[in-house]
Amino acid sequence: MAKRPFKRILVTGATGFLGRHVVPALHEATGAQVIGVNRLDYDLLKPGAAEAMLRDIRPDAVVHLAAKVGGIVANRKYPADFFYENIVINTHTFHACYEFGVKKFLTFIGGCSYPAKAPSPIREEYMWDGYPQPESAPYSVAKKMMLVQSESYRRQYGFNSVVLIPGNVYGEYDNFNLEYAHVIPALIRRFIEARDQGLPSVRCLGSGRPTRDFVYAGDVAELTGWFLLHYDSSEPVNISTGTRTSIRELAETIRRLTGFSGEIEWDTSAPDGQMDKIFSVERLHSLGLKCSTTLEDGLRKTIAWFEQARKEGTARL
Ligand SMILES: NC(=O)c1ccc[n+]([C@@H]2O[C@H](COP(=O)([O-])OP(=O)(O)OC[C@H]3O[C@@H](n4cnc5c(N)ncnc54)[C@H](OP(=O)(O)O)[C@@H]3O)[C@@H](O)[C@H]2O)c1
Structure with missing residues (x-):
């Protein structure tokens, strides 16, 4: 393996749908020790939990997947929970990773963060051209604040973080509960x-x-390792097929x-x-990558x- 900049990678939300794909793929791509945690280990809504997690595990990179996630039925029913839980988990975890001196932070937001009226194929630069689909906006707007966080922490502190935008992900370990399912x-x-x-x-x-544009979770997970190793920018990248x-x-x-x-x-x-x-996959392809x-x-x-x-x-x- 040419490049091994990380010894220990922490994955939050590791027991979730994407976490189960990402943990083994990261180990495969980086050769690092990969430690996965979930809410039972550290409830990231609680003050001090992110700091305790970092002190205990001492990672040099963090892949942050913990989130409150759900399909349209759940988003309609629990808009306040989707907003509160995501904005709190992300704001704290991101800041704690910066304070702890993590070398690299990588996270995902959803394609629902794009403006509801964005023309397809949706390019990354359309992100701020309008309000997202109102029904999932409490979730998607809370999530897209990590783009602002990524850019501002890079500018002020030189903190290296990456935000990826997977399309409509599906695969093994997905949530089949009809209230939460995509x-x-x-x-x-x-x-x-x-x-x-x-x-x-x-x-x-x-x-x-x-x-819609569907992408297999195994492809997203495989590319996550590449982005952790090789991509150092706050410019987001769509991870999808464009099909x-x-x-x-x-x-x-x-x-x-x-x-x-x-x-x-x-x-x-x-x-x-x-x-x-x-989703436009031009930026993804320009990096020599694709979801196949x-x-x-x-x-x-x-x-x-x-x-x-x-x-x-x-x-x-
Ligand atoms: N699924 C998609 O189509 C899709 C598309 C684009 C982006 N994303 C993003 O990808 C990431 C993973 O999504 P997913 O579909 O894998 O979600 P998921 O299956 O619902 O998994 C969520 C994970 O987050 C953990 N979590 C939730 N609340 C927590 C808390 N308060 N403290 C600590 N951990 C907590 C859960 O732990 P417990 O199991 O212990 O509750 C679980 O491990 C999310 O950031 C999501 O926004 C997903």
């Missing part, structure tokens, strides 16, 4: 349950016409891969949301994992 785990669960119960149809909300997939195409693919033989009923009385949301897992391959892996985890009782339901 679209892919929600559809996988509903098709599999309908198949097992022999139901004639599955109802999907909207027309199915909106398009357009309609929700209808997605649902048809999941139906086929889960072996559900019934119909899909589109409830066109439900709102469609943003019609087209695709196809949607079909990634869905196969995710469905196989979910079927097994459901039997073992380890899926988040």
